[in-house]
Amino acid sequence: MLAIYRKEMRSYFINPIGYVYLGVFLVFSALLCCYTTLVRGSYSTGSYFTYLIFSFMILIPILTMRLFAEERKLKTEQLLLTAPVSIPGMVLGKYLAALTIYVGGILLSCVNLIPLYIIGAAERGGSSYSMTHIGPITGEIAGSLIAVILLGAALIAIGTFISALTENQLSAAIITIGVIAAMVLLNVFNLLKDSDGQPLIRVYAIRSIISWVSVMSRFSNFTNGIFDYAALLYYLSLSFVFLFLTVRVYEKRRWG
Numbered sequence: 291m292l293a294i295y296r297k298e299m300r301s302y303f304i305n306p307i308g309y310v311y312l313g314v315f316l317v318f319s320a321l322l323c324c325y326t327t328l329v330r331g332s333y334s335t336g337s338y339f340t341y342l343i344f345s346f347m348i349l350i351p352i353l354t355m356r357l358f359a360e361e362r363k364l365k366t367e368q369l370l371l372t373a374p375v376s377i378p379g380m381v382l383g384k385y386l387a388a389l390t391i392y393v394g395g396i397l398l399s400c401v402n403l404i405p406l407y408i409i410g411a412a413e414r415g416g417s418s419y420s421m422t423h424i425g426p427i428t429g430e431i432a433g434s435l436i437a438v439i440l441l442g443a444a445l446i447a448i449g450t451f452i453s454a455l456t457e458n459q460l461s462a463a464i465i466t467i468g469v470i471a472a473m474v475l476l477n478v479f480n481l482l483k484d485s486d487g488q489p490l491i492r493v494y495a496i497r498s499i500i501s502w503v504s505v506m507s508r509f510s511n512f513t514n515g516i517f518d519y520a521a522l523l524y525y526l527s528l529s530f531v532f533l534f535l536t537v538r539v540y541e542k543r544r545w546g
Contacts, residue, residue, distance in 0.1 A: 294375060294383025298357070302391055311352050315395045318345055323402035333406055333426040336513035339434035343506070346445055347474060351466035353388045354449025355459045358536075362457035367543075377540045381533055385450050392442050396435065403431060429515035437512030440525035441505055445470050447532040454539045477504035 302308030319342060326338040361367040370380055406426040449466040456462050479500055501507040505528075508521035 291379035291383040294380050295387050298384050298387030308391055311349060312395050315349055316399055319399040320402050327406060335431050339438055339513055347467055347471045350445050350449055351463040353391060354446055354453050355463040357384045357450055358454040359457050359459045359462045371544045378537050381536050385533060388446050389443055393439055396438060433512040433515045437509050444525045444528040447529040451532040451536045454536045473505045476500055477506040
């Protein structure tokens with residue numbers, strides 16, 4: 291597994307994919323943080339992390355589209371299948387490499403939050419700078435970071451599975467974008483209201499299904515500094531299920 295992991299990490303930076311992903315993500319996150327906090331005159335980071343998730347619809351497919359699709363296109367898949375490594379180890383090695391790049395980007399983007407603490411300290415010391423709170427709430431930031439990492443881990447697992455189904459990287463990216471967009475935006479239907487202020491979807495069973503499928507419905511507790519164990523289990527289970535399905539795809543190919 292470690293050999294696969296090291297190979298994938300090298301490939302991210304031998305090719306421009308790793309640089310493109312990190313560059314686009316860090317620029318976008320910096321601009322978004324500036325707009326949702328400094329420009330609005332607020333220390334609240336809930337909007338920043340919520341909007342950040344929408345960037346994953348494009349960025350995560352960039353990380354995952356090549357994981358297995360490239361192996362099939364270059365005809366190196368058989369080398370992987372006959373290598374002295376288990377299929378779960380192979381899948382985990384590739385998945386963890388993509389997850390490492392993703393988490394690295396998230397951690398690097400934390401520098402965007404430093405100005406909030408500097409301004410908060412200055413304001414508490416008598417600065418005339420006016421914001422809605424005196425300093426950011428660390429609990430909200432920590433909870434949001436944990437949620438973003440867990441959610442990203444689940445979405446990367448989905449992208450890994452889709453990449454294993456095709457040899458075309460563009461197809462893998464487009465399908466992954468569609469699936470992630472559906473899972474992120476689905477909860478919008480539960481928020482729609484009619485002219486009387488009532489939910490547009492009034493059937494409780496349908497609303498419950500939408501809430502269960504949507505990855506966003508479990509995110510809000512973390513942005514409020516509440517650690518949601520049910521959401522933790524959901525994101526970890528989602529990751530496990532799609533990694534398990536990826537393993538099954540390659541076990542079928544090895545023995546089929």
